[in-house]
Amino acid sequence: MKLNALFLNCTLKNSPEVSNTAAFIDNAEKIFKNLDVKTEVLRVSDYSIKFGTSSDEGDDDDWPVIMEKIKNTDIFIIATPIWRGDRSSIAKMIAERMDSIMETDNRENGQFFTYNKVGGVMVDGNEDGAKNAISRILFDLGEQGFSIPVNAFSYYVGKAGPGKSYIKANGDKHEFTNNMLFLMAHNLMHLAKTLKANPYQTEVKELEKKAKKMSE
Amino acid sequence: MKLNALFLNCTLKNSPEVSNTAAFIDNAEKIFKNLDVKTEVLRVSDYSIKFGTSSDEGDDDDWPVIMEKIKNTDIFIIATPIWRGDRSSIAKMIAERMDSIMETDNRENGQFFTYNKVGGVMVDGNEDGAKNAISRILFDLGEQGFSIPVNAFSYYVGKAGPGKSYIKANGDKHEFTNNMLFLMAHNLMHLAKTLKANPYQTEVKELEKKAKKMSE
Amino acid sequence: MKLNALFLNCTLKNSPEVSNTAAFIDNAEKIFKNLDVKTEVLRVSDYSIKFGTSSDEGDDDDWPVIMEKIKNTDIFIIATPIWRGDRSSIAKMIAERMDSIMETDNRENGQFFTYNKVGGVMVDGNEDGAKNAISRILFDLGEQGFSIPVNAFSYYVGKAGPGKSYIKANGDKHEFTNNMLFLMAHNLMHLAKTLKANPYQTEVKELEKKAKKMSE
Amino acid sequence: MKLNALFLNCTLKNSPEVSNTAAFIDNAEKIFKNLDVKTEVLRVSDYSIKFGTSSDEGDDDDWPVIMEKIKNTDIFIIATPIWRGDRSSIAKMIAERMDSIMETDNRENGQFFTYNKVGGVMVDGNEDGAKNAISRILFDLGEQGFSIPVNAFSYYVGKAGPGKSYIKANGDKHEFTNNMLFLMAHNLMHLAKTLKANPYQTEVKELEKKAKKMSE
Numbered sequence: 001m002k003l004n005a006l007f008l009n010c011t012l013k014n015s016p017e018v019s020n021t022a023a024f025i026d027n028a029e030k031i032f033k034n035l036d037v038k039t040e041v042l043r044v045s046d047y048s049i050k051f052g053t054s055s056d057e058g059d060d061d062d063w064p065v066i067m068e069k070i071k072n073t074d075i076f077i078i079a080t081p082i083w084r085g086d087r088s089s090i091a092k093m094i095a096e097r098m099d100s101i102m103e104t105d106n107r108e109n110g111q112f113f114t115y116n117k118v119g120g121v122m123v124d125g126n127e128d129g130a131k132n133a134i135s136r137i138l139f140d141l142g143e144q145g146f147s148i149p150v151n152a153f154s155y156y157v158g159k160a161g162p163g164k165s166y167i168k169a170n171g172d173k174h175e176f177t178n179n180m181l182f183l184m185a186h187n188l189m190h191l192a193k194t195l196k197a198n199p200y201q202t203e204v205k206e207l208e209k210k211a212k213k214m215s216e
Numbered sequence: 217m218k219l220n221a222l223f224l225n226c227t228l229k230n231s232p233e234v235s236n237t238a239a240f241i242d243n244a245e246k247i248f249k250n251l252d253v254k255t256e257v258l259r260v261s262d263y264s265i266k267f268g269t270s271s272d273e274g275d276d277d278d279w280p281v282i283m284e285k286i287k288n289t290d291i292f293i294i295a296t297p298i299w300r301g302d303r304s305s306i307a308k309m310i311a312e313r314m315d316s317i318m319e320t321d322n323r324e325n326g327q328f329f330t331y332n333k334v335g336g337v338m339v340d341g342n343e344d345g346a347k348n349a350i351s352r353i354l355f356d357l358g359e360q361g362f363s364i365p366v367n368a369f370s371y372y373v374g375k376a377g378p379g380k381s382y383i384k385a386n387g388d389k390h391e392f393t394n395n396m397l398f399l400m401a402h403n404l405m406h407l408a409k410t411l412k413a414n415p416y417q418t419e420v421k422e423l424e425k426k427a428k429k430m431s432e
Numbered sequence: 433m434k435l436n437a438l439f440l441n442c443t444l445k446n447s448p449e450v451s452n453t454a455a456f457i458d459n460a461e462k463i464f465k466n467l468d469v470k471t472e473v474l475r476v477s478d479y480s481i482k483f484g485t486s487s488d489e490g491d492d493d494d495w496p497v498i499m500e501k502i503k504n505t506d507i508f509i510i511a512t513p514i515w516r517g518d519r520s521s522i523a524k525m526i527a528e529r530m531d532s533i534m535e536t537d538n539r540e541n542g543q544f545f546t547y548n549k550v551g552g553v554m555v556d557g558n559e560d561g562a563k564n565a566i567s568r569i570l571f572d573l574g575e576q577g578f579s580i581p582v583n584a585f586s587y588y589v590g591k592a593g594p595g596k597s598y599i600k601a602n603g604d605k606h607e608f609t610n611n612m613l614f615l616m617a618h619n620l621m622h623l624a625k626t627l628k629a630n631p632y633q634t635e636v637k638e639l640e641k642k643a644k645k646m647s648e
Numbered sequence: 649m650k651l652n653a654l655f656l657n658c659t660l661k662n663s664p665e666v667s668n669t670a671a672f673i674d675n676a677e678k679i680f681k682n683l684d685v686k687t688e689v690l691r692v693s694d695y696s697i698k699f700g701t702s703s704d705e706g707d708d709d710d711w712p713v714i715m716e717k718i719k720n721t722d723i724f725i726i727a728t729p730i731w732r733g734d735r736s737s738i739a740k741m742i743a744e745r746m747d748s749i750m751e752t753d754n755r756e757n758g759q760f761f762t763y764n765k766v767g768g769v770m771v772d773g774n775e776d777g778a779k780n781a782i783s784r785i786l787f788d789l790g791e792q793g794f795s796i797p798v799n800a801f802s803y804y805v806g807k808a809g810p811g812k813s814y815i816k817a818n819g820d821k822h823e824f825t826n827n828m829l830f831l832m833a834h835n836l837m838h839l840a841k842t843l844k845a846n847p848y849q850t851e852v853k854e855l856e857k858k859a860k861k862m863s864e
Contacts, residue, residue: 012483012528027430045483051444051522053515083485084572085779089525090483096444096515115366128805131355131733132780138358139351140516147407148354148364150331150416157776157808161824176809179427186418191363198410200366202402211395214243228699228744267660267693267738269731299701300788301563305741306699312660312731344589347517348564356732373560373592377608392593459862547798567787570796571779574786579839580796582763582848611859618850623795630842632798634834643827646675 003192004038006073007122008066010080010091014045020166021081024124024156027172028077031185037075042066044090051093055100063097070101074192075118076146078137081165082125082157087133095140102144110204114145116195120188121153122181124166130155147195149187154180219408220254221291223338224282226307228297230261236382237297240340240372243388244293247401253291258282260306267309271316279313286317290408291334292362294353298341298373303349311356318360326420330361332411336404337369338397340382346371363411365403370396435624436470438505439554440498442512442523446477452598453513456556456588459604460509463617469507474498476522483525487532495529502533506624507550508578510569514557514589519565527572534576542636546577548627552620553585554613556598562587579627581619586612651840652686654721655770656714658728658739662693668814669729672772672804675820676725679833685723690714692738699741703748711745718749722840723766724794726785729813730773730805735781743788750792758852762793764843768836769801770829772814778803795843797835802828 007028011019022043029039047066050057056064070076080091101112119141123130134153142148156171158164171177223244227235238259245255263282266273272280286292296307317328335357339346350369358364372387374380387393439460443451454475461471479498482489488496502508512523533544551573555562566585574580588603590596603609655676659667670691677687695714698705704712718724728739749760767789771778782801790796804819806812819825 012485051477051520053444083528084524084531084568084575085783086524086568088483089521089528092516092518092524093521096521099516128776128778128803129780130776130808132777135351135355135733136516136518138354138364139347142354142364142366142368143516145366147366148358150358150361150363152358155776155808157805159807159824160778160803160805160822173431174808175427175431176807178430179424182423182427182430183418183420186423187416190414190416190418194410194414198406198414200403200406202399202406204399207398207402208395211391211398214394214398215389215391228701261699267736269660299744300740300747300784300791301567302740302784304699305737305744308732308734308740309737312737315732344560344562344587345564346560346592348561351517352732352734359732371560371592373589375591375608376562376587376589376606390592392591563787567783570786570790571783574796574798574800577798579798580786580790582790582793582795584790605863607859607863610862611856614855614859614862615850615852618855619848622846622848622850626842626846630838630846632835632838634831634838636831639830639834640827643823643830646826646830647821647823 002036002038003074003189004040005032005075005077006069007039007041007077007079008094009041009043010078010088010094011043011045012081012088012090015043019043020124021079023167024122024171025079027178028122028181028185031181035185035189037189042069044094049093049097053096053099055104071113073117074196075120075188077120077122079122080133082123082129082133085129085132087136091137098140098144110208111200111202112145116199117146118188118192118195119146119148120184123155124171125157126163126165127158127160130157147191149191151180151183151187154184218252218254219290219405220256221248221293222285222289223255223257223293223295224310225257225259226294226296226304226310227259227261228299228304228306231259234383236340237295239383240338240387241295243394244338244397244401247397251401251405253405258285260310265309265313269312269315271320287329289333290412291404293336293338295338296349298339298345298349301345301348303352307353314356314360326424327416327418328361332415333362334404334408334411335362335364336400339371340387341373342379342381343374343376346373363407365407367396367399367403370400434468434470435506435621436472437464437507437509438501439471439473439509439511440526441473441475442510442520442526443475443477444513444520444522447475450599451475452556453511455599456554456603457511459610460554460613460617463613467617467621469621474501476526481525481529485528485531487536503545505549506628507620509552509554511554512565514555514561514565517561517564519568523569530572530576542640543632543634544577548631549578550620550624550627551578551580552616555587556603557589558595558597559590559592562589579623581623583612583615583619586616650684650686651722651837652688653680653723653725654717655687655689655725655727656742657689657691658726658736658742659691659693660729660736660738663691667691668772669727671815672770672819673727675826676770676829676833679829683833683837685837690717692742697741697745701744701747703752719761721765722844723768723836725768725770727770728781730771730777730781733777733780735784739785746788746792758856759848759850760793764847765794766836766840766843767794767796768832771803772819773805774811774813775806775808778805795839797839799828799831799835802832
């Protein structure tokens, strides 16, 4: 059974505008395909996502569509451009909506449906902010149920100032960034496979009771 | 063969001053011991650690002692108090010294010696700053070779303002914090065991070559 | 001539849903009114703001309406709830749109229209994340043309975990938070007045030439 | 009466090792001198500073020496290298020690001695992390009593990866960085002068009473 990987492209740009983050994802997909991992990319700005923290905010909210795709993936990667030294507002909006993972559709043992899935991060910008964006996203993924393999991220940034972005800077040929992409893909694949065969035994509901008792 | 867990207490306080972070770690140790995991705690301020990024900064630098302990642990947990809404300067100093992991003693395939170890984070403060501290530390652990299981952190903070810290606030009885401790311990243990049995196959040196080729 | 203060409420909630951030702003307004400062509050979610970084993203984009209000205020305060230990996605979206300040309608000397205005920040949440949100917003305000007086922010957060938010926690009676509100209001007022009477003499365009020469 | 500016160089390197941050500061000093501002640079690693948050941690703690210099300056600039996408541990240590400002030697009206001083930030690194470092430092300066003029920071970073640092990269000729330095120096000078002539009237102790009353 093939593994699959889902990328969320959190660019601020609407289709068909050219997205640097999309070009960066292209490069990652090549590596995953060589590893026989099936890939899918969603550009969040192509969907109508409402602000909020619930699983469905009504009014033609497209979030349930994305949620369903997250449910069905093994590997989940948030890809965001940098704006103001931080992830995009769309990436933050997604993080907020993903809070609903922690409240809906839990398994009998209390594990969120994301338990045993793995997460990674890709960040690109013309300058400074990648590590900050990655840090925030890793925290969110970890709390929302994903495991993070070693070296599970890649980024591209240029020199200080309003310089070239990924495409014009030939980021697809930036060796440091590509090296991280290879590590990210291989490690995500390994951990996804390993957790599929060896899922967490954590009894979340039992532990809630133990915590309650410990706190009396 | 028993798993073992190493905690670094990054309090600013020198022994024998009472450390809230030490009390928080006490609670975590209880849970690990029930899981039959051997624990060890180092209070960084008891050692003479030099500022820098190398594996040995000379002049009676104690860093090699800590490095050796990291080498021999399966589970590694950074525990830090919050100061100014951020991890302590000692926690940051440790993160800088741990950069030497990426340069020394790599295995034949290029994996740092931390590959196949797992990492977690504990943060306590009288108020605000835990999630920021956790985010930064997760990024560091991930880059420096550790895998991060789902829900691999716990924190305690009080209300806005100069209120009680962990001990006086009875943080050891704060259910939310204890619940996270249980999840953290169980998930760290599971992933440590699983990676021991199924280590990463990533050929870091081979991937460097592939990245070079992709970037030509 | 009366000073005026503009608050942007960056809650994720649509009117008429109750907003904790709105309640927090209410308390701040009382103080400003006693100082004879005229106040206005915009709830961003009541407007149709497009994602992007330009001054007008077309398609009934309401950003120009808000931009005009920013142009006419002396004191500008970003108020945001905390989600995931960080400012709201709406607060981030606003920060991105405000980048257009740096490109449009500059004065002859090159100063953005915000030069000589002052900025402050208010953050509320049920738990952890205020200082991180404030840090990011202060950086944005500083780069986008505002001056930041001493003690120019206030926040409310509760204990770790899913506890009460501002209204239910009686945040309006939390002394530490109110103390910061008083300092914030008095210091913003003082600096706004002082800069009105003593505007920056900075010749931005001249300095660009000097920087160019220094860099040859 | 001449204004003066104090720079704290928070490099991890001990004298006489070459510091990129020192070279960056050199460039800033030139600009200040042309503005007839007297400058002084302290390299923190040349002093014996203890970890802690008090004004004197005993045992030949050199912090009181630095504190005295802060008391006597009009313009205060924290300059830090980037390590791990964040300010240096020495910069964080300084931020912790500066908490003592809020507890010692307050004026009759309760203002810290830093009220009416202005603060700026300089950050250099071989890659990514400047805006994160600046954000954290601006927050600290603002809370610890400094006012922040518009465009009060400058930074240099290179492309993603282990590239050249400030000196080897000829950061002193990087136009974007120099442009920020000019703005920073001019705006700091203007605000320092303006606040000297028009100090905050804020009655901190009175406002504490008002906050208490508002919170009953």
